[in-house]
Amino acid sequence: MAGSTESGKPKRLAMVASKGTLDWAYPPFILASAAAAMDWEVGIFFTFYGLPLLKKELDAKVSPLGNPAMPMKMPFGSEGFQNINWPMPNILMANIPGFESAATGLMKKMFKNKGVATVEELREACLDMDVRLIGCQMTMDVFGFTKEDFIDEAEVAGAAAFLAYAAEAEVNLFI
Amino acid sequence: MADFTVNKELDCKGLLCPMPVVKTKKAISAMAVGEVLEMIATDPGAMPDMQAWSKQTGHELLEAKDEGGVYRFFIKKTH
Numbered sequence: 001m002a003g004s005t006e007s008g009k010p011k012r013l014a015m016v017a018s019k020g021t022l023d024w025a026y027p028p029f030i031l032a033s034a035a036a037a038m039d040w041e042v043g044i045f046f047t048f049y050g051l052p053l054l055k056k057e058l059d060a061k062v063s064p065l066g067n068p069a070m071p072m073k074m075p076f077g078s079e080g081f082q083n084i085n086w087p088m089p090n091i092l093m094a095n096i097p098g099f100e101s102a103a104t105g106l107m108k109k110m111f112k113n114k115g116v117a118t119v120e121e122l123r124e125a126c127l128d129m130d131v132r133l134i135g136c137q138m139t140m141d142v143f144g145f146t147k148e149d150f151i152d153e154a155e156v157a158g159a160a161a162f163l164a165y166a167a168e169a170e171v172n173l174f175i
Numbered sequence: 176m177a178d179f180t181v182n183k184e185l186d187c188k189g190l191l192c193p194m195p196v197v198k199t200k201k202a203i204s205a206m207a208v209g210e211v212l213e214m215i216a217t218d219p220g221a222m223p224d225m226q227a228w229s230k231q232t233g234h235e236l237l238e239a240k241d242e243g244g245v246y247r248f249f250i251k252k253t254h
Contacts, residue, residue, distance in 0.1 A: 003231035011231075034193035034224075037200035038231035115189045115218075125197050 003039045005170070012041040014166035016174045017050035022062040022107055022119070023070070025053050027175050029122035035171075036129035043169075044126075045162040047136035050175075051143060054135050054150040058120055061104040065093045075109035127153050134162065179237060179249065182210040188217045188245070195221045196228045199250065203234055206252050211237065214248045221246050 004010050013035040017028040028050070032042045046054050053060065064070045072086040093099050111118075117125070126133070134155045140146070147156055166172050185202045187195040195216045202212055214225070222239060225248050229236035237249040 003233060030193050033197050037193065037196040038228055039200075040231070115191045115194075117190075117194050122193075125194075129197075129200070 010039055010041050012169040013171045014169035015044045017044050017046045018048045020049040020052040022060040025060045025119045029126055032131045033122055033125045036131050043132040043165050045134045047139045051145055054154045056151055062107050063100045064103050065090055075106055075113050179211050181213040183212050185214040188215055191218050192220050196224055203252050208252050210252050212250045216246045
């Protein structure tokens, strides 16, 4: 079948997750869970700002500041109202206290209303399907994370170990 | 009318990508070879996704119906 290679080994997806904001937390977990659902082997290497996605309690946030393509939409009201994109100049956002947590709240609400799973649910689905979640040792040392900060299932490895894993993968992605 | 009986139903209405395929995989895992799962979704992306899922996993997509905003899939567990 197409989900395995000619030698009968399952296909493999190797990913690097390098970003930890709420918006960028989604793609690695969505792709990992979809691939695992197709019986692929999946490993995600979390490095730099992706590391907090391994924390026991996820607290990913999103900021429209310096993120000009992010639409600011209201998760309530009529459909027409919800589709309005509120233009927010950086100079304004940077000076409103609590703006980031408001934006995070809006995004979470919008995702929930549309039927998108939470990042927590997607990570749980990945763990259920034996996706390997691997923390980058070097950046853990730099940013002061220890293995105890992360979920029990998390592994720790270095660049060489990840590359050896990725060399055997049919699909490699850097996010 | 198709000549198979449905052994299990899975409601994925209101769920978006990738949950329909994730839940389908989980449901199929708990079934016996030869049994048929009926999965219902409202995510238009489920149509191409379920075709890809079937091709990748080898489980047979017996039928995929677009009922105008509701998508109905019949999947036979093959291994």
